[in-house]
Amino acid sequence: MKIFSQQQLPDIDAATIQEQNIKSIDLMERAAQYVSLYLSSLSYSRYVIFAGPGNNGGDALAVARLLAAKEGNNITAYLFNIGKGLSSNCEANRNRLAECPNVSFTEITEKFEPPQLSEDAVIVDGLFGTGLNKPLNGGFGALVQFFNASPAHIVSIDMPSGLMCENNAQNVRNHIVRANTTITLGAPKIAQLMADNHEFVGKLIVADIGLSDGKSKGLDSNYEFTDKEDIKNIIRERDSFGHKGSFGHSLLIASTYGMAGAAILATRACLRSGVGKVTVRTPHRNNNILQIAIPEAVLNLDSHEKHFSSPINTDDYNALAIGPGLGTSHDTAVAFIEQVRRTRIPLVIDADGLNILADHKGWIQQIPSDTILTPHFREMQRIGSHCTDSYSALTEAQEMAVKHSFFIILKGHFTAICTPEGKTFFNSTGNSGMATAGSGDVLTGIICALLAQKYTQTEACRLGVYIHGLAGDIAANKLGETSLIASDIIEAIPEAFLQLSAKDAEKAPSPDFLILK
Ligand SMILES: NC(=O)C1=CN([C@@H]2O[C@H](COP(=O)(O)OP(=O)(O)OC[C@H]3O[C@@H](n4cnc5c(N)ncnc54)[C@H](OP(=O)(O)O)[C@@H]3O)[C@@H](O)[C@H]2O)[C@@H](O)CC1
Numbered sequence: 001m002k003i004f005s006q007q008q009l010p011d012i013d014a015a016t017i018q019e020q021n022i023k024s025i026d027l028m029e030r031a032a033q034y035v036s037l038y039l040s041s042l043s044y045s046r047y048v049i050f051a052g053p054g055n056n057g058g059d060a061l062a063v064a065r066l067l068a069a070k071e072g073n074n075i076t077a078y079l080f081n082i083g084k085g086l087s088s089n090c091e092a093n094r095n096r097l098a099e100c101p102n103v104s105f106t107e108i109t110e111k112f113e114p115p116q117l118s119e120d121a122v123i124v125d126g127l128f129g130t131g132l133n134k135p136l137n138g139g140f141g142a143l144v145q146f147f148n149a150s151p152a153h154i155v156s157i158d159m160p161s162g163l164m165c166e167n168n169a170q171n172v173r174n175h176i177v178r179a180n181t182t183i184t185l186g187a188p189k190i191a192q193l194m195a196d197n198h199e200f201v202g203k204l205i206v207a208d209i210g211l212s213d214g215k216s217k218g219l220d221s222n223y224e225f226t227d228k229e230d231i232k233n234i235i236r237e238r239d240s241f242g243h244k245g246s247f248g249h250s251l252l253i254a255s256t257y258g259m260a261g262a263a264i265l266a267t268r269a270c271l272r273s274g275v276g277k278v279t280v281r282t283p284h285r286n287n288n289i290l291q292i293a294i295p296e297a298v299l300n301l302d303s304h305e306k307h308f309s310s311p312i313n314t315d316d317y318n319a320l321a322i323g324p325g326l327g328t329s330h331d332t333a334v335a336f337i338e339q340v341r342r343t344r345i346p347l348v349i350d351a352d353g354l355n356i357l358a359d360h361k362g363w364i365q366q367i368p369s370d371t372i373l374t375p376h377f378r379e380m381q382r383i384g385s386h387c388t389d390s391y392s393a394l395t396e397a398q399e400m401a402v403k404h405s406f407f408i409i410l411k412g413h414f415t416a417i418c419t420p421e422g423k424t425f426f427n428s429t430g431n432s433g434m435a436t437a438g439s440g441d442v443l444t445g446i447i448c449a450l451l452a453q454k455y456t457q458t459e460a461c462r463l464g465v466y467i468h469g470l471a472g473d474i475a476a477n478k479l480g481e482t483s484l485i486a487s488d489i490i491e492a493i494p495e496a497f498l499q500l501s502a503k504d505a506e507k508a509p510s511p512d513f514l515i516l517k
C-alpha cells in the first residue's frame with residue numbers, strides 16, 4: 001500500500017473522484033460511513049461530535065447524521081465556524097445535519113460553552129485532519145486541552161487534531177488530541193507511524209475508502225506500507241530439486257565469550273529461514289556451548305579465546321552478518337573494519353557492529369555499498385549526527401541510505417526500511433512482546449539466510465522484517481506479549497513461512513491422473 005505525502009493527498013482525492021465518476025461529497029459520505037460503522041461497534045451510546053471548518057469537519061458532521069439515524073444513539077454536535085468560513089462540503093453537511101431532528105446541533109461562531117463529558121461518552125474529533133498547516137493555538141489549543149483532560153473516550157477522524165502529517169518537531173504537544181483510536185482514511189500518514197506520536201494516535205485503524213492508487217495521474221510515492229500481498233509476491237517457492245548448496249551458505253560473525261546467546265539466536269533463526277548451511281565464526285571459548293546448542297551449525301573458531309580478533313576470507317559464503325554480541329574492544333573494532341572492507345558478498349551489520357561504527361564515524365565511508373544496517377532508534381542516534389525524535393531519525397536514515405548506498409532498517413513498532421533509491425517501506429507486523437533481549441539477533445539471522453538464498457537486498461529486508469514480525473505475532477498469540485522471549489520468535493518462524501507460502505494443493509482433475517508430489 002502506497003503512503004502519500006500531505007501535498008499529494010488532494011491529488012489522490014481528485015484522482016479518485018475522476019476515476020470513479022463521483023462527487024467529492026460522495027467520497028466524504030463514504031468516509032463517514034466507515035467511521036460511523038466503527039463508532040456504532042463500540043459499546044457507547046453517547047457521542048459528542050466536534051467539527052472544524054474544513055473537510056475533516058465535514059466528515060464529522062456526516063458521521064453525526066449517520067449515527068443519529070441509528071435508534072438509541074444520543075448525539076450532540078458542535079461546529080466551529082469562527083474563522084474564514086467553511087469548506088463547501090462542510091457547509092453542505094452542516095445543512096444536511098440541520099435537517100436532522102434527533103441531533104442536538106450547535107454552530108459556534110463566538111463563545112463556546114463546553115459540555116459535561118463523562119466516561120460514558122465518545123468524543124468524535126473532527127476538528128482538523130490532513131489540512132492542518134500550523135500548530136494549533138488559542139481557542140483550538142484550549143479545546144484540545146479540554147478533550148485531553150476529559151474522561152471521555154476519544155476517536156479521531158483521519159488525524160488526531162493538531163498532529164501534522166509528517167514533521168512534528170516544531171509542534172506544540174499540549175495542543176494535539178490524545179486519541180484512544182484514530183481511524184485514518186485510505187492509508188496511514190507518516191506521522192502516525194512514528195513512535196513518539198503513539199500517545200496522540202492511539203490505536204490506528206485504516207479505513208479502505210477505495211481511494212485511487214494515483215496511477216492515473218502518474219503520482220508516485222517514496223513511501224510504502226508492506227502488507228501480506230506484497231510479501232506473497234516476494235517470497236519464492238523452493239526448488240524441489242534443490243540441494244543444500246543451492247540454498248546458500250551464510251556466515252555469521254558473532255559473540256564475545258559471555259555473549260554466546262547472540263550467536264545462538266542469530267544462527268538458529270538463520271537455519272529456520274531456509275538457508276542450506278550456516279557457519280559461525282566465534283571466539284574459541286564459545287566452542288562447546290555453540291556445538292551443543294546448535295548441532296546443525298558449522299563453527300569457524302577465532303584464534304582468540306574470548307573475542308573476534310581476525311577477519312576471514314568470505315569467498316566460500318553467500319552472505320555475511322556481523323555484529324550480534326561481538327563486543328567493541330579495540331582489537332575487535334580493527335578486525336571488524338578489516339573484515340567489512342574486504343567483504344564482497346551481501347553484508348548485514350547489526351548491534352556491536354553499529355556501535356563500532358558509532359565509535360569510529362569515519363569508517364562509515366569504508367562500508368561497501370548495498371550493505372544492510374539494522375539500527376534501532378538509539379543506535380541510529382549513535383551512528384547518525386542529528387536525530388532527536390522518530391521523524392528526524394527516519395530522515396537521517398533516509399539520507400544516509402541514499403548518500404552511502406546502504407539499506408537501513410530502522411527498527412521499531414513500524415520498522416522502516418530505507419533504500420539507496422530513496423524509498424521507505426514500513427512494516428506492518430510485530431508487537432511489543434518483541435521488545436526483549438535478543439530479538440534483533442533473530443532478525444539479523446533471518447535476513448542473512450534470505451541474502452544467502454539470493455533474495456535481493458530490498459527483498460531480504462522487506463521479507464525478513466515481515467517474517468520476523470509475523471513470527472513475533474504468532475508467538476504472542478500463543479504465549480502473550482508479556483512472556484515472549486527471543487527464542488519464542490525463532491520457534492514461530494516455521495509457522496510464519498507456512499502462512500505466507502501456503503498454496504492450494506493441486507488437485508488431480510480425475511482419478512486417471514496421479515500427481516506424484
Ligand atoms: N484524503 C481524502 O481522500 C479524503 C479526505 N477527507 C477529509 O478531508 C480532510 C482534509 O480536509 P481539508 O483539506 O479541508 O483540511 P482540514 O484538516 O479539514 O483543515 C482545513 C481547515 O483548517 C484550517 N486550519 C489549518 N490549520 C489551522 C490551524 N493551525 N488553526 C486553525 N485553523 C487551521 C484551514 O484554514 P486555512 O488555514 O486554510 O485558512 C481550513 O479551514 C481529511 O483529513 C479527511 O478528514 C474526506 O472527507 C474524504 C476523503
Ligand SMILES: Nc1ncnc2c1ncn2[C@@H]1O[C@H](COP(=O)(O)OP(=O)(O)O)[C@@H](O)[C@H]1O
Nearest residue numbers: 411412413430431432434435437438439440441
Ligand atoms: N513495540 C514493538 N512493536 C513491534 N516490534 C518491536 C517492538 N519493540 C521491538 N520490536 C522489534 O524487535 C526487534 C528488537 O531489536 P533490538 O532492539 O535490536 O533488540 P536486541 O538488541 O535486544 O536484540 C526489532 O526488530 C524491533 O522492530
Ligand SMILES: [K+]
Nearest residue numbers: 125128159161
Ligand atoms: K481529526
